[in-house]
Amino acid sequence: MKDDMVDFLNLKRLPARLTTTQTALLLGFQEHDIPVIVRVNLLKPLGNPVPNATKYFAASEIEKLAADRTWLNRATKEMYGQPP
DSSP states (O other): OOHHHHHHHTOSSOOSEEOHHHHHHHHTOOGGGHHHHHHTTSSOOSSOOOTTSOOOEEHHHHHHHHTOHHHHHHHHHHHHTOOO
């Protein structure tokens, strides 16, 4: 794991808005998985970004989702192409 990733995971307080990279790291997915999870409406970016805009996610929501086994199972099934 890269040093900057370890530093991010060791923060005492997360920033309120997370990038796609930070979101993937906290949820245990790859960065390229996040657009898939967004597309199937399991994750919603902040605001109403256009398709090619940088996406930000609420840290408070991401922390809750990371602790939700049911949500993680659904999101993982989407990565495998299985029905939720």
